Amino acid sequence: MVAIVTGAGSRAPGVGNGRAAAILFAREGARVLLVDSVAEWADQTLGMIADEHGEASVVEADVTRAQDCQRIVDEAVRRYGRIDILHNNVGIGGNGSVVDIDLEAWDQIMQVNVKSMMLMARHVIPVMAANGGGAITNVSSISSIRPRGLTPYTTSKGAVNALTIAMAVDHAAQGIRVNAILPGPVYTPGVASAGMTPEQRATRARSSLLGTEGTAWDVGWAAVYLASPEARWVTGQLLCVDGGVSLTSAARSVGDEPRR
Numbered sequence: 001m002v003a004i005v006t007g008a009g010s011r012a013p014g015v016g017n018g019r020a021a022a023i024l025f026a027r028e029g030a031r032v033l034l035v036d037s038v039a040e041w042a043d044q045t046l047g048m049i050a051d052e053h054g055e056a057s058v059v060e061a062d063v064t065r066a067q068d069c070q071r072i073v074d075e076a077v078r079r080y081g082r083i084d085i086l087h088n089n090v091g092i093g094g095n096g097s098v099v100d101i102d103l104e105a106w107d108q109i110m111q112v113n114v115k116s117m118m119l120m121a122r123h124v125i126p127v128m129a130a131n132g133g134g135a136i137t138n139v140s141s142i143s144s145i146r147p148r149g150l151t152p153y154t155t156s157k158g159a160v161n162a163l164t165i166a167m168a169v170d171h172a173a174q175g176i177r178v179n180a181i182l183p184g185p186v187y188t189p190g191v192a193s194a195g196m197t198p199e200q201r202a203t204r205a206r207s208s209l210l211g212t213e214g215t216a217w218d219v220g221w222a223a224v225y226l227a228s229p230e231a232r233w234v235t236g237q238l239l240c241v242d243g244g245v246s247l248t249s250a251a252r253s254v255g256d257e258p259r260r
Helices: 017-027 039-051 066-080 103-130 151-174 189-193 198-206 216-227
Strands: 002-006 031-036 055-060 085-088 134-139 176-183 238-241
Touching (some): 002 017, 002 103, 031 066, 039 055, 055 066, 085 103, 103 134, 151 176, 151 238, 216 238
Parallel strands (some): 002 085, 031 055, 085 134, 134 176
């Protein structure tokens, strides 16, 4: 199996959502193409996979650019001969309302969070279809179904949900399954580097029905399932991985914007 993981690095030490998915795919025997806009971040993931005797390689690219997405796909085919899994993990945050959001910031959020996933799918799908099918997973957020003062981010992730369902319909006949993961406020290196206090972490943990804090590994294991043969009859689904946070009505949790 060959997997492409975008946003496979982490901007701070530790394991973020993309890195966790990439490591777990490799543990399951996939050859993984690690894509990030900063090669050094992906190189660190590569080292972790190599330490476990997995197989991976790195491509530095900007997935908001169509030519870069085509280059990623070409590299995957050149190195590994096929593509079975696309894990779209790139995303940025954004808060405020439609009244106060900067228009350039709005456009950037839509470009990074939505257009990047469309472009990667656009270039991957023909290769998957030629090989008999595959699995695409888009990383969304519970903010898409539980707005909490992050209107630009919420809107972009709502578009990811709609894109996921539409692609599932469009490409089922080609043997391609498309699903989305909606993480809750998991604790990642990006969150840690933002200076979250132990008290804030405790508040986030209490906001889940399970009373526990999620990690990038929880999101990564969901990615493994959705890309696996065990999920052969699962497509067009929006899977919340949030400890039940999306079922609560409490005020916005501290740090709802996920970070790599």
